[in-house]
Amino acid sequence: MMEDGGLRFLMEEVQYMALSFMGLVYLAKVIWFLKKPTVRDKAHLKGDPAKGAVVSLANIFMPWAMESTRTHWYFYLEFALFHLAVALTILSTFLIPFGVMEPGDPFSKVVVVAMAVGFVVGVRRLLRRITKPEIRLISSPDDYFSLALLDIFFLSGIWALGTGERTAMWVFFILTTFFLVYVPFSKISHYITYPFARWYYGVNFGGRGVIARPSRAFR
Amino acid sequence: MQDKMAVAKDMEISQASIAPKPEVAPKEGPKPAFEPQDIPKMLEILDQRMNRLLASSLAACVHCGLCTEACHYYASTKNPEFAPAYKADLLRKVYKKRYDWLGRIFPRWVGGRDLDVELAEKMYDLIFGACTVCRRCSFNCPMGVDYASIMSTARYMMAAMNRLPEGLKATIDVHLQTGNNMGITEEELIETIQWIEEELQAELEDPTFRIPLNEKGAKYFLTMNPREPKYYPLTIQAEAKILHAAKESYTISTKFWDATNYCLFTGDVANARKIAQWQAEDVERLGCEYLLAAECGHGYRSIRWEAANWLGRQPKFKVIGFQELLAQYIQEGRIKLDPSKNPHRVTYHDPCNAAKSGGILEEPRIVLRAAVEDFVELRHNRQYSYCCGGGGGALTMTEFAKRRLEAAKVKAEEIAETGAKIVATSCHNCVDQLAEINRHYKLGVEVKLLCELVADALVME
Incomplete structure (x- = not known):
């Protein structure tokens, strides 16, 4: 596999270029965002904005903290498995070119299982989006495409890591390149935007004593 | 006034059963529909209001739908158009078309759309008519989307075009014209307070009992919802009785005593600021340490949290809700x-x-x-x-x-x-x-x- 100079170029130079492009787009997005005025309560605070921000950002690891995830625990479980699969798949695109990870080794088998689970969750989420009227109503083509893209990405990863075939590696890394270039413009970039929303949510409602409530009822 | 009190007491009914009605009609009613020339102005307002909270709330939604059941409109009717994400998307579509890089080139791909009269009318129907800006959806959103900032911006985009519900406009107009949202005159208020004072003197068998008016240097400046002097004087009576039992220093201003600020519901910061300014200056005029907010949800929020943001400064007094003071009295054993x-x-x-x-x-x-x-x-x-x-x-x-x-x-x-x-x-x-x-x-x-x-x-x- 590694003797293929074209594949090596795809896995290294092309990936670095795609990654740099992605980083630049994100940087531009963050700069645009930070140029906007900030919002912070000027009133005498009841709670602790910093504690609120920490609790808000940690919310993702606390399914019990929010009614919607508490009552839809399977949805949270799916979310956790899906995103774990995404993280492991992306990690493998870094580890494979460096030779740290080889198809067929124990870690790659773990990643293949994770990608298989991620694929199943992705298909289920796609079906949910298509069949539930209230979700269909809010779905844009990008919502469907992003899910489908990740499902195809998982499939190609399973193929590549499961077999180690050269063609499979080409497909997997071409998709990785497309993924890196497309993601900053798609809904998948929520992992860059949502921490900002969560931060402001935490600062505002922490300061007002709604989340991360002060132990005394009044101050 | 005496008849109203007597009836309420005799029938032993809740004060809530005396339903208030809007009394003063607006001089100029809201217009019935949007016009194409409104659109550029609405977009200008969106640009002006774009801050980090709004931008992150518009950008972060992944359309997961976990907010759907959080909305009482959806939970009660199962109408998919009442899902919070759908309602917020009415403005998000405009954001995508106007701000999102991919959305500017391929708007349909990311759900973007130009703001037009049709979309604006849909916004009016759902954002005024199917959202109470309660924020329950935000507390159920994994992304931390602040729906209230989205809805408030959309509401102001409409309100600035004079396209807002007539009753809401009437309430605000009356407040801006008279200093309170029911147009109660100073004489009417004093008469009501004096009558309540007499009632309590009899009940407490204490002829020296007083409800202090315009008393400088009192600790608490008690505000009221205009419904209280107008329809629910028993509420004022209850408040005065409790403050008396706690031997509290308080006063009621006969100028800007109205706790409400309906501009909160239209996102109209300029007029919200004007009303908050009246309240703040009146408390500062009397030199009170605290503004004691009536049991009025939006009134409390307006003066406790939003007023400082609108005014751009912390007032020279603290704000406490009547509920908070009651809890304090109980915990301290003062009542x-x-x-x-x-x-x-x-x-x-x-x-x-x-x-x-x-x-x-x-x-x-x-x-x-x-x-x-x-x-x-x-x-x-x-x-x-x-x-x-x-x-x-x-x-x-x-x-x-x-x-x-x-x-x-x-x-x-x-x-x-x-x-x-x-x-x-x-x-x-x-x-x-x-x-x-x-x-x-x-x-x-x-x-x-x-x-x-x-x-x-x-x-x-």
Whole structure:
């Protein structure tokens, strides 16, 4: 596999270029965002904005903290498995070119299982989006495409890591390149935007004593 | 005034059953539809309002739909158009088309769309008529989307075009013209207060009892919802009785005593600032240490949290809600209560603006555990409480009244589930809406403010 100079170029130079492009787009997005005025309560605070921000950002690891995830625990479980699969798949695109990870080794088998689970969750989420009227109503083509893209990405990863075939590696890394270039413009970039929303949510409602409530009822 | 009080007492009915009606018609009514020339101005407002909170809230939504069941409109009717993400998407579409890089080139791909008259009309119908800006969806959003900032921006984009519900506009106009939202004159207010004073002198058998007016240097500046002097004087009576029992230093201003600020519901910061400025200057004129906010959800939120943002400064006084002061009195032992005087089962409805947006979550529980014998929680409570349907100025929007009552089904079911005889709350809009729910869904409950229950349980020494 590694003797293929074209594949090596795809896995290294092309990936670095795609990654740099992605980083630049994100940087531009963050700069645009930070140029906007900030919002912070000027009133005498009841709670602790910093504690609120920490609790808000940690919310993702606390399914019990929010009614919607508490009552839809399977949805949270799916979310956790899906995103774990995404993280492991992306990690493998870094580890494979460096030779740290080889198809067929124990870690790659773990990643293949994770990608298989991620694929199943992705298909289920796609079906949910298509069949539930209230979700269909809010779905844009990008919502469907992003899910489908990740499902195809998982499939190609399973193929590549499961077999180690050269063609499979080409497909997997071409998709990785497309993924890196497309993601900053798609809904998948929520992992860059949502921490900002969560931060402001935490600062505002922490300061007002709604989340991360002060132990005394009044101050 | 005496007749009104006597009737209310004789019939032993909740004050909520005296339903207030808008009294003063606006000089110029809202216009019936958007026009194409409104669109550029609306977009200009969106550009002006684009801050980090709004931008992150518009950008972060992944359309997961976890907010859907959080909305009382959806939970009661299952209409997919009432899903919070769908309603927020009406503005998000414009954001995508105008700000999102991919959306500028391929708007349909990311759900972007130009703002036009058709979309603006849809926004009017759903953002005024199917959202009370209660923020329950935000507390259920994994991304932390602040729906209130989206809705508030959209509402102001419409309000600035004079396209807003007539009743809401009338309420604001009257406030701006007269200093309070029901056009109550200084003479009327003084007459009402003096009558309440006489009533309490008789009840307390204390001819020296006074309700201090315009007293400089008092610790607390007590505000009121105009419904209180106009329709619910028993609320003022209850408040005065409690403050007397606590031997508190307080005063009522005869100038800017109105706790409300309906501009909060239109996102009109300029007029909201004007009203907040009146309130702040009046408290500062009398040199009071605290503004004591009436049990009025949006009024509390406006003066406690938003006023400093609107004014761009911290006022020279602190703000405390009547619910907070009651909890303080109970915890400090400044008032004695006999819960056996309130023997019936009581449940509590959290007003959205005081709880979700205001941080008053535990204080009402402290009060009720001390003031009533049998207190039970609603299934959804505190920041997860469903809106009763009366928030966001909805009570003034008669054109959406049918939808408002339909959306209250989930709240009615929860109240019925508790077996409570009394629904306590801490907001006049909630009181009126809960009274309507009571009639519509035949719940057979009584709706009371916290201060009324506390006044009933007071042990006078």
